Amino acid sequence: MDRGNKCPLCRTVIFMTPRTCAVSVTLNNIIQKNFPEEYAERKSEQDTLVHLGNESMPLFVMDVIIPSQKLSLHIFEPRYRLMVRRIMEGNHRMGMVALDSATGSPVDVACEVEITECDPLPDGRFVLELESHRRCRIVKAWDQDGYRVAEVEWVTDIPPQSDQEKTDLQELTSSAATFARSWLDRAKEAARQGDRRRLEILLNVESMIPTPQDPERFSFWLATLTDRRPSERLELLRLQDTGERIRRGLIYLRSVERGCRMQ
Template sequence: RSGKNARSSHTSLILVREKTQVGGLASDDDNEEGEREQPSSSLHPRLIWPFSLPTSFAAAISQFQPEPAPLSGVDSMAEAAVSGPSDAGFDEPEEFPPVDDSEMGVPPEVRAKLFDLMRRGNRAFREGRFEEAVVCYSKAQLLKPGDPVILTNRSAALCRVSRFLRSRPASASEYEPLNGPDPTTHAGLALKDAEKVMTFRRNSAKSYYLKANALILLERYEEARETLMSGLQVDPLCQALQNSLRELDSFSSSLNKKPKHGKPERTDDFECTVCFKLLYEPVTTPCGHSFCRYCLLQSMDHGNKCPMCRTVLFISPRTYPTSVTLKNIIEKNFPEEYAERKAEHENLTNLGIDIMPLFVMDVVLPFQKLSLNIFEPRYRLMVRRIMEGNHRMGMVGMDSATGSIADFACEVEISECEPLSDGRFYLEVQGRRRFRILQSWDQDGYRVAEVEWIRDIYPLEGTTEREILEQTVREAAEQTRGWIRGTNEPAIGRRPRWELVQPDAMPGPEDPERFSFWLANLVNLRPSEKLDLLRLRDTHQRISRVRNFLGAEGSGCIIQ
């Protein structure tokens, strides 16, 4: 490539195999004696660095020597990592240790060639011909796969190649274009070799040093710092690791001190046109308007049209994806206001232990099960918020005596929630605890109340009243079991109640309050009668009333 603005062309990765180039950068003496060596899995597969000219990096530098360009922050850090202060032999290639032929792990006829490749690779490394060194180390790796000495030297040479390509000025490409992998690819290969070395030399400080150098070249500074810290645990006095860590911390602190770009000004583009607040969980419609997800859901409860332009929307906001990019921009540039919007939403979904959303419909008793079809827009909104919270709400009926909502009600838990395609919800709920409404108010169209939880007041242990209560529970339980066993045929015009009740489902006498409400659910009671039972805090009196209802209906009792 040529041209005044040409960049270095080393970014192309050639995955081919030439007969004179095997496993590394091209070299003038790769084709000695016509040998053909095949790459294996131990080498990075078929990575070739073919240059348009046979000139090496060192020759390229000697032929063209422009003024060195100032290093960027990343380049200066890489320079410090690769060529900074070193420890004993860390910047020098390693030699094979003196061992017997039997300990080398290679045949005698291969040993001479292996040592020759290592000698040539180390000489090229010391003379700055790092691409030639990589070729020699790669060929040696084919002869003795997985050797830590070969991998160590090749990792160091690949780091030097990556460093040279980083610092090479763009104008050099006009005179000496290079083809081959980019600096990041070289650094990645160096990292792989360094990680293999660490599997053999876990207690060697140099292996941590090599891995940290490769990570710095890849701009993975946090991982590089962790690697250097791990190496200092192995060798706390290693000067090379200490210097590299010092340089890395200094570089990281300088990055933090760089002036930041100004944040975008808060405009209407970041506001929801329904609630006129900062967008929270933004959703962008096909017509191009953005709203808070929950605002759009609430709007579509009343009609499937865009709140802004009234375009018909054939989408389901419940499953429509959040605009991740817009959300990240808002969360990053307006963190405090976004946190306030998040807290505001959480306050609506988690009201607290004494605040209860109310579904005004009917009086429900504890442990009663029923199905609900939610279709009103206000209650759709309420159910969505409940399902993001604790799945519980209060069910309250109207008091016929006052004409307003009753002062006692029951908490129900949603055990199943099925959203329907038209926006309705099908719910399965079960009664849990009683409460008394202290005060209530409107919130987004539905009622919310401050409540006081109610439980029965039991007589003290050992008193006559407690004995009477326990005796009443035992008699009622035995009487109920007899009714269940004795009722086999339905009453005229009714479904038999006892077909739906099994004796095993009856609560034990150790919990009289639970037993009393279980017994009350066997009877078809009017709302006013249920409300009276909710208000009672005397278990004995409640059981007596329910037994009177059961005696009145006899074997024809049915579920309401």
């Protein structure tokens, strides 16, 4: 059930989770002595809800997110407020996934995001700051207290098979990094003429730039420079060819420079 964040006696808003509260030693000893089996069962149940393990995570169903993004969320639905409280007691991570418009079910791939800032509001809502990290494939999913939880397997790109392929990929990445920095400089200069919101977005993206020595991560960052349709982001998320993702990212950047959008 969804619990509020007010003291049950005085109704004062309390910005804390049950795990941060002091435990009454006397009461704890009495419960363990008189109800040992129930105590162990309840403790195991709570640990399972909070610590799902490395291969399971709660899902926030909203949009296609790719690695190397920063975003903000306003959490107001009771089921997701409960989910966020449990996440903040655990590893601060969840998966973000989109719905398939044809089936109405979540798509087969998601992106792990980390809650870097969590601002609880007096009425139980949350304002979150997130950073996306790695992608995963959903093996199976189920409902838990109103929200979705999934067992996942982590997805990485297929590595180059020869030294020549590694060299070609590194050269492509370095060339793309040079072009991206130049593109960013021009975009920031244009945004400084009056589009402060656009400038803020560009500065946030720039702060996430990875080293070209990590081509896979760089390829996703490159794709965040332009606003792509959900279907395009989903293709990039499923793609396991680093070089192809970089080439698509460059096409997107050049299309923006020409003042058009890829259809």
